[in-house]
Amino acid sequence: MERTKICDVKSANGKIVKVQGFVENVRNGKAMLFVVIKDITGKLQVTLEKDAHPELVEDFEKLTADSVITVVGKVVENEYVKMGGVELIPDEIKIESIASPLPISRSYIPATKKQAAVERSSIDQRIDYRWIDLRTDENQLMYKVQTAFVAAIRNYLLDKEFIEIHTPKLIGAASESGSDVFEVKYFDTTAYLAQSPQFYKQMAMASGFERIFEVGPVFRAEKSFTSKHATEFSCLDLEVSYINGVEDVMKLEEEVLIAGLTAIKERYGEQIKELYGVDVVVPTAPFPVIELSKLYEALEEEFGYKIDDSEKGDMTTEAEKLSYEWVKKHYGHEFLFVIGFNAENRAFYHMRDEAGVPLGYDLIWKGVEITTGAQREHRYDVLKKQADEKGLAEDVKFYLEFFKYGCPPHGGFGLGIDRLTMLIFNLSIKDAMFLFRSPNRLAP
Numbered sequence: 001m002e003r004t005k006i007c008d009v010k011s012a013n014g015k016i017v018k019v020q021g022f023v024e025n026v027r028n029g030k031a032m033l034f035v036v037i038k039d040i041t042g043k044l045q046v047t048l049e050k051d052a053h054p055e056l057v058e059d060f061e062k063l064t065a066d067s068v069i070t071v072v073g074k075v076v077e078n079e080y081v082k083m084g085g086v087e088l089i090p091d092e093i094k095i096e097s098i099a100s101p102l103p104i105s106r107s108y109i110p111a112t113k114k115q116a117a118v119e120r121s122s123i124d125q126r127i128d129y130r131w132i133d134l135r136t137d138e139n140q141l142m143y144k145v146q147t148a149f150v151a152a153i154r155n156y157l158l159d160k161e162f163i164e165i166h167t168p169k170l171i172g173a174a175s176e177s178g179s180d181v182f183e184v185k186y187f188d189t190t191a192y193l194a195q196s197p198q199f200y201k202q203m204a205m206a207s208g209f210e211r212i213f214e215v216g217p218v219f220r221a222e223k224s225f226t227s228k229h230a231t232e233f234s235c236l237d238l239e240v241s242y243i244n245g246v247e248d249v250m251k252l253e254e255e256v257l258i259a260g261l262t263a264i265k266e267r268y269g270e271q272i273k274e275l276y277g278v279d280v281v282v283p284t285a286p287f288p289v290i291e292l293s294k295l296y297e298a299l300e301e302e303f304g305y306k307i308d309d310s311e312k313g314d315m316t317t318e319a320e321k322l323s324y325e326w327v328k329k330h331y332g333h334e335f336l337f338v339i340g341f342n343a344e345n346r347a348f349y350h351m352r353d354e355a356g357v358p359l360g361y362d363l364i365w366k367g368v369e370i371t372t373g374a375q376r377e378h379r380y381d382v383l384k385k386q387a388d389e390k391g392l393a394e395d396v397k398f399y400l401e402f403f404k405y406g407c408p409p410h411g412g413f414g415l416g417i418d419r420l421t422m423l424i425f426n427l428s429i430k431d432a433m434f435l436f437r438s439p440n441r442l443a444p
Contacts, residue, residue: 001016003019004018005039005042006021006038006043007042009044009084010085010086013086014076016091018071019044020068020070022038023036023069024043024065026060026065033060034048035063036083042083044086045087047087048090056090064099064100064101065099067095067096067097068095071088072093074091102129104125104128104132106120108120123428123431138275148264149260149264152259153260157238157256165212168200170191172191173399180195182219195220196218198414202239202399204239206406210240213238214237216237228419233417233419233429235416235417236414239411239412241408241410242410245359246373249374249375249411249413250361250363251286253373253413253415254285261280261283278424278425278426283335288335290337292339295319296312296319305318314341314342314345320368322367334366336363336364337361338361338363338364341358342358343356343357346374347372348387349376351377359374359375360373366423370420370423371413371414372413373412374412375410383403384400387400418433
């Protein structure tokens with residue numbers, strides 16, 4: 001017999017079906033036994049009348065929370081059952097796997113007359129047993145949403161005739177500088193794990209691909225212990241040729257994010273609100289834009305936020321947070337483009353205007369930076385000079401070769417998928433990642 005997904009059980013009223021999943025709950029009474037079984041699509045109550053099926057009682061009474069079972073039975077309507085108004089009357093049960101007592105508490109359990117409250121395990125304890133933690137409705141919804149978000153962006157880009165590429169993650173030189181990279185023994189030499197696909201995205205522009213994107217892992221050897229940093233994460237990167245300026249890149253990012261958030265709201269908006277209490281807001285275009293110097297002036301005027309002049313060439317973490325309050329107040333928007341960074345705080349491959357200001361931006365969402373984007377410098381002589389300024393010309397010699405034989409004007413950006421997931425659900429990066437990696441975590 002073919003398996004029936006629980007979401008399809010209601011439409012099989014009166015029929016015999018086979019369902020499979022994890023046991024969520026068991027209530028064992030004198031005459032009746034109730035089991036809630038869960039698969040990735042939903043939950044179903046299995047109702048066993050002990051006198052009607054005495055041969056099944058022994059197996060049902062063996063069940064523990066999170067055991068895996070197969071049940072064959074008849075679907076019956078029952079208006080008193082909260083889970084879809086149907087229940088399964090079993091004829092057969094097969095115990096696929098008995099679960100030992102769980103080593104973590106996935107949620108807070110309030111006190112009863114017979115039992116004290118059980119606190120939820122810490123995030124680090126839950127990551128130790130992440131495969132158990134991921135069985136919850138909340139976590140499974142998170143990755144359904146992430147899937148829909150990436151799929152919507154991918155479909156949008158494919159409709160715009162982008163080409164999907166897959167760049168190497170083992171590289172012979174650091175992606176952008178000599179710091180914050182993981183070294184890997186590579187036969188009789190040293191390789192590095194890619195900080196980003198940046199150099200190879202631009203190689204694709206020099207190859208005449210014109211419009212490319214990639215979804216893949218990136219690695220950062222940063223000893224950061226914050227709510228938003230990880231040493232390995234997934235990123236959506238794209239690059240596009242024949243732009244008229246960085247504004248074209250910014251507009252493209254607006255369109256990409258609107259496509260992704262629209263898909264999420266339409267498909268999962270109600271569930272996100274129910275399980276997380278978060279409203280998914282689809283932004284309007286164009287997103288607000290402000291120069292960095294003007295932003296610091298505004299933050300000082302409205303929030304009394306002052307920093308030393310030497311720090312004003314880049315965004316501080318506190319400025320990112322305050323910018324969210326500022327943009328909500330003045331524009332009623334969750335997103336803010338910040339432009340006008342100092343060249344010393346930007347990558348050498350960012351194109352600069354006549355005044356030496358990089359033609360790039362940071363995009364801030366809910367007070368967190370999610371993107372650094374830019375028009376790239378495609379002229380070999382200028383690019384080499386800018387690499388020389390930062391002492392990188394020898395390190396990126398292979399990269400500079402991409403521009404010696406003709407390259408169109410281009411630009412692009414990268415979006416961290418895990419950080420976007422974190423912000424959709426208002427979580428920390430540890431909660432939002434399938435498996436979190438940090439300087440002190442390399443397992444499971």
